[in-house]
Amino acid sequence: MxxxxxxxxxxxxxxxxxxxxxxDRPMENxxxxxxxxxxxxxxxxxxxxxxxxxxxxxxxxxxxxxxxxxxxxxxxxxxxxxxxxxxxxxxxxxxxxxxxxxxxxxxxxxxxxxxxxxxxxxxxxxxxxxxxxxxxxxxxxxxxxxxxxxxxxxxxxxxxxxxxxxxxxxxxxxxxxxxxxxxxxxxxxxxxxxxxxxxxxxxxxxxxxxxxxxxxxxxxxxxxxxxxxxxxxxxxxxxxxxxxxxxxxxxxxxxxxxxxxxxGMDNVAARHNRLAEGVRKAVDAWGLSLCGNDPALHSDTVSTVMVPEGVDGGAVVRHAYERYDMALGGGLGPLAGKVFRIGHMGYVNEVMLLGALAGVEMALNDCGAAIQPGSGVAAAQNHFRAAGAATAMAAE
Missing domain, CATH: 3.40.640.10 (Type I PLP-dependent aspartate aminotransferase-like (Major domain))
Structure with missing residues (x-):
């Protein structure tokens, strides 16, 4: 592909x-x-x-x-x-x-x-x-x-x-x-x-x-x-x-x-929070929820998304991999089949993450979830634009 x-x-x-x-360097003593x-x-x-x-x-x-x-x-x-x-x-x-x-x-x-x-x-x-x-x-x-x-x-x-x-x-x-x-x-x-x-x-x-x-x-x-x-x-x-x-x-x-x-470590943490909040906005727009009960404890490095009734989280992960060449995390232990995980840590920016959200939307729909195409991507876009503007104003 x-x-x-x-x-x-x-x-x-x-x-x-x-x-x-x-x-990528030669071996040394x-x-x-x-x-x-x-x-x-x-x-x-x-x-x-x-x-x-x-x-x-x-x-x-x-x-x-x-x-x-x-x-x-x-x-x-x-x-x-x-x-x-x-x-x-x-x-x-x-x-x-x-x-x-x-x-x-x-x-x-x-x-x-x-x-x-x-x-x-x-x-x-x-x-x-x-x-x-x-x-x-x-x-x-x-x-x-x-x-x-x-x-x-x-x-x-x-x-x-x-x-x-x-x-x-x-x-x-x-x-x-x-x-x-x-x-x-x-x-x-x-x-x-x-x-x-x-x-x-x-x-x-x-x-x-x-x-x-x-x-x-x-x-x-x-x-x-x-x-x-x-x-x-x-x-x-x-x-x-x-x-x-x-x-x-x-x-x-x-x-x-x-x-x-x-x-800067404070900026690294702020970037991860900004990106994670975009994912959370997308999940809300899809009408889905995250695994964590307390929004204050939702992770800024990985979002574990509960799949809707009748949808197999493992099937979503497999389909995303086979059809769209995208790797998502599957559910572990008692969460197997009930969730999929989106990792958003490390070397990631807004546009990269928007591509991931678009892929998730397609995989969810293909696996039977009634997700409005573009809804999560648009919600994340709006958040990223607003957050980016606020960050730019604060830096001036």
Whole structure:
């Protein structure tokens, strides 16, 4: 099929030519004396993406799941109790990972239409006067449902209870796209991957860790070698790794961070909000709804759209792929067949997203949904024009 394949899944995301060019380079010696000229400034600049001055960033070959495992194995011990909510596919997988490592997980089962239960967390933490809970796990943005969680609220719950538990955040589909404030929110470990907001190929797990979490790593008994913070940290001090790093991806990450900081992290978050609001206007115009019950928690990186009665969400995704050469995200777990997902994070602008919305309209109609052609596109256009005009006036 002529033209570009349209990629609108919630990761991997579209890769800019600048990053593609940065990665396309000959192999080199990762033990060369000047290798730190690449890695040391990169590790420092990554802290700006997480908005931390006090934390430390580790970059591992892997994915976000590897980052989860690094966080857990470095800071906790067998039998430790952790608190987590299960309200989506990826929050559930983090719980399973903890259980696989012999941790006692106190699970708050919630609807997949909600974010993390801040009030329930607060009540549990207040009651835990013996401080048995060693860590609280929260997904900032549940990629399966398109629902965000109030990380600042979870931090307030910990502080109000005077509770010393560590706060761990899955930021795989939020960091480098949504507003994320590691130091301000008191996050002790924030996990993400290279293939979403960083606009890169899959292959890097990026973990920012607070001084408190680094201190916990000194007494952790779970054990880690490949992901060991202390072992990696000693090498990182001089810009090296204790194993062969993904060198070409590090060059891509360098260019990614350059692009993010050139735009400015606040501007990156504002752009994602503007684009996501256009998608939400389109969904309203179609007469459909998003998965999340609370509009305040609708994600700015992925919209999980409920399909109308009688329409199979999986069929919509397949048809869009086969007929229009466009990749959408399907429903996961109990949402399979009930939703489709539009990813709008990373290297995306208004016109790209309008094309995606037009493709969605065609696929929905072809699969039996009574959608007025052009209705969602027009609603998004009107929003983008108004939002663009307001942004231009503010800049003058």
């Amino acid at each position: 002529a033209g570009y394949h349209q990629l609108f899944i919630p990761g991997p995301t579209n890769m800019p030519d600048r990053i593609r060019s940065a990665i 990762h033990r060369a004396p000047d290798f730190g000229e690449l890695t040391l400034p990169l590790l420092e600049d990554l802290k700006k993406v997480f908005k931390t001055e006090h934390g430390r960033v580790f970059v591992f070959p892997g994915t976000g799941t590897g980052g989860w495992e690094a966080t857990i194995t470095n800071t906790l011990s067998p039998g430790d109790t952790v608190l987590a909510a299960r309200h989506g596919q990826f929050s559930d997988q983090w719980i399973q990972l903890c259980q696989a490592h012999g941790l006692n997980v106190r699970v708050c089962d919630r609807s997949w239409h909600e974010g993390a239960p801040v009030q329930q967390f607060a009540e549990i933490l207040q009651a835990d006067t013996d401080h048995e809970i060693k860590a609280v796990l929260t997904c900032h943005n549940e990629t399966a449902t398109g629902v965000t969680s109030d990380i600042a609220g979870v931090r307030r719950a910990l502080d109000d209870a005077g509770h010393p538990a560590l706060l761990f955040v899955d930021g795989v589909s939020s960091i480098a796209s949504l507003d994320f404030r590691m130091d301000e929110w008191g996050v002790d470990a924030a996990v993400t991957g290279s293939q979403k907001g960083f606009m890169m190929p899959t292959g890097l797990a990026i973990v920012a860790v607070s001084p408190k979490a680094l201190e916990a790593a000194k007494t952790s008994k779970l054990g880690s070698f490949y992901f060991d913070f202390q072992r990696n940290g000693m090498s990182h001090q001089n810009g090296f790794f204790p194993y062969t790093p993904a060198t070409t991806l590090l060059y891509g990450l360098r260019e990614s961070v350059n692009m993010l900081l050139e735009e």
